[in-house]
Amino acid sequence: MTLRPSLDLALIGNSSIAALLDRRGSIVWMCWPRIDGDPVFCSLLDGDASKGGFFSIELAEESEAGTEQSYVRNTAMVRTEVRAASGASFAITDFAPRFRHHGRMFKPPMIVRLIEPIEGMCRIRISCRPRLGYGEKIAARFSGSNHVRYDLEHSAIRLTSDAPATYIVSESGFVLSRPVTLILHSDETLADSVGHVGQNFRAQTIFHWQEWVRTLNVPLEWQEQVIRAAITLQLCSFEDTGAIVAALTTSIPEAPGSSRNWDYRYCWIRDAFHTVQALNRVGATATMERFIDYVTNVIAYERGPTLKPVYSIVPESPLEEVEAPFLSGFGGAGPVRVGNAARDQIQHDVFGSVILAASQMFYDERLPSKGDKSLFLSLEPLGMSALSNALTPDAGIWEYRGRLRVHTHSAAMCWVACDRLSRIAAKLELSDRALQWRQSADELKQTILSRAWNENLKCFAGSLDGEELDASVLLLHEIGIVPAHDERFISTVDTIGRLLQRNGHVRRYSAPDDFGVPSVAFIACTFWHVDALAAIGRVEEARTIFEDLLSHMNHVGLLSEDLDPMTGVLWGNFPQTYSMAGLIVAATRLSKQWGSVE
Template structure:
């Protein structure tokens, strides 16, 4: 894969994600670990180089003397990353990075641990290994101690141990040395490793590869775009904190939405509005265990609160998410501020009620789930429905979390309608006729209000807020949520109006009006997928297919997507891998793909092959066909 030097911002987000359901790390194309939070997804970044600006701190890398090129790639259908570093004299090394993940003693084994194997491939490569951790969001670690096979770093209130079969002095002093045999670094909790480092890392690598290959084998992917869907599915899995079932919005904090903007947010939390999109994607993939775990997290939130729902929860749901600024980090490419926590947790966002009920509704119809929804769960959801009935005409911060204004947002009102509508349907399934009537009448009342106050004859579209004329891409979900049929002329006109007014260079903005931070600059990838799905639903399938294929080209070098795109340059911005974007990719791909039954119709055999030559070729295959070309990355 080729590194583009013409777009430095784009190359800065060409990072791969590895993880195991407890921790995750980001690694750039030269095998530098630039982001790793410890001891869990939302922890203190021990490696924070991604947000350190021009300061050389918070990373772990392998420096090859005389390096001229590198190639970096995932092992197929896994989250294991391999990087080949090549020196000008032809010497080369392979760096393999992974987080152990497999079954052990009949339970998941996923320690807060990174494993890095470094192997000589050719010649006598000379390398140095640099480990420069930080604590307290960017403060270099100065307190360390050494054992016979490890270095212990005191990172704030916790210790991180690097256990290795390399000479510890080489790590401590970043000494250059000749690599003559495979070496391993195990980075994690301050616990001794009782077995051979080399044999343990080889066993963990093999078992982790088997885990991912087996997990992918169980996915129900569409015929088209299989590699893209698989990579997106693995990315969703990496954003999962398996202990509680929570799925974070992204693995990072404070990557700006656009160059030099204060729009920098911490996304290492669980947004309830994501529930529907993520559960839908997991359901379509057949990833029922991940979906079930996420449903457990959401129902725990529902049953554990007697207060109105927050829009954002921690990966342990009762953890606080208060927002502060990290003073020791300059920010991505020096573009701060770096935020820890998210103020959105204190906002009023009334769409949360519908989002939760919409997601949990899967439990009442999905026969694959061992624990299906019952009357008791329905009663808990009714508590949320009562909030929706009461709040749908109350101003809130909306889906885009405006910090300086409150309106009656159309999307929030529609999700309040969704809450009542789905409760009516669930009550019908459970045979609760009186409750079904109650919730149906509530839904009808809210729907009438939305149709009256959110439609603008002047704009020929549903607008973003009641009694306002500004357009908003969230109304593209009206048909998907079942509020209107796709054939309804009002929805068709809305799709046309949003496409006409919010598209920039073929990319969809969330909205075009000025907000708390000025005029928005970036396209929002989730909205692009909503637009693609809306086009397909109104019969513009060829246009939707074309936009989808173009959007796939915007992924980074490892197939990941962040939150935003610059419409003028096509550069990725925002936190990554972004759950909204990856789930959107899966849902759109599954919607647009031809069926497996139709797949062979597009495969046309060649009729101009000489049958005698064909038989000879099959009997005596050319040796040229046995070698795969090596993809190289020129970094000189």
């Protein structure tokens, strides 16, 4: 089995576990027993599938004529149809169970694979080859009467099936004369027959997702894309703790040959805020509530008004950055990294991100438990840290590893912390606190805007008193520090569009960094550009860029982190919450209103 490097991948998951399938229906990436664990299937990061591990269901002998893959409508369930050259065909339906059971959400570490004959007679081969230690060694396997057990380092997983275990262990072909169920799960006995469990879980999981989608406030236009983005963001959350990971993979390069290979399976406070903001736009507020619980635990863990930019989905877990030597990387483009050294960086925007995410708790009447004085008092120390650090150097939103500056975005997010605390205090009728935070915010705003403006560039620069272009200044209107009609912001949008945009796609910045000059566009930056254009009244231009960007989504409507503006090829970790969140925000802003329907 040879893998072509591609991000034509489909995602399944349940906010506990997740897996990525290639277009042939093979699982090429799945971490166990949770979304940041050891990838038992990791052939996505190694061209030699026998080394990387995979779970495939293929034609045994006959050549394949093609496949079709799509999501079951309004669910996180993927259906792959495989056609043989003879015209025979079969389908694989893949999902991770998620539904309410006994008053709580049932979301076990489990993948269900349902194989059904469609036409003619197919001989298929099932190959399940989990590995451990990031590809270091193959899991030992032991066959039972109706299952195969695979031993991992500290646990085991079980593949239970109503197909003969002998065929699975030997990877021999057999005739698909009836539907077959495969369930990959913890090493425990299923409570019922595998076929009944599979069908029952399928029905309940479909019902769960379709009911969840019914509660979304989707725009009139681009509903399918917004729904898919919302489901994807939900799958990038780890519901047990409330953490939201930046992406579900590690070490997919930002660009070919760049060595910009990072592990994104962790919770960046900044990225999580953008996810919360997007889901709030469509009415999915439960993720915000769980994220606030997560941040509360982070604050308690830190025992003070300090925040790191990124944490594990369990805040106390270490994130030491190391290389996994047994995998050659995506398309051979190593290294494969585990952990992320960004945890040790100073990034001041995190204070504003937390307070922005929490602010809706004080205003949204739909929430069962609204923000109160106690929550406000827990946020105030973060505001004090923001105020004291706003004009001091940090690594910035792009996490430069070789330089520190007073980045405009970081300083502006510190202003956000003060501004929103003032508003929250006024809402709670804490007039003294509201006045104090307002005075601090106004003074800080004046300093930031005067020092960030570069008269030569006719643009807000990426750092105070700086000269560099940075797409993050497109967010200055979004966060409220400058109005869209301000001539300086309008000029900034023009400058960014002229100098950072290529073929309609926006790069993060133009100056060389630790790894050279960036060559790809950061997809979220293009969405920010779309939002900024719409804000200054250039709506048709914004819609054109937005619809072009949608055309670069993969075959099932997902986006990664980056896009080559010359070839349109997706790069970077996948799926990227920044990108999917940007899609939702832009779509809800640009869409025609429901009242315009004739």
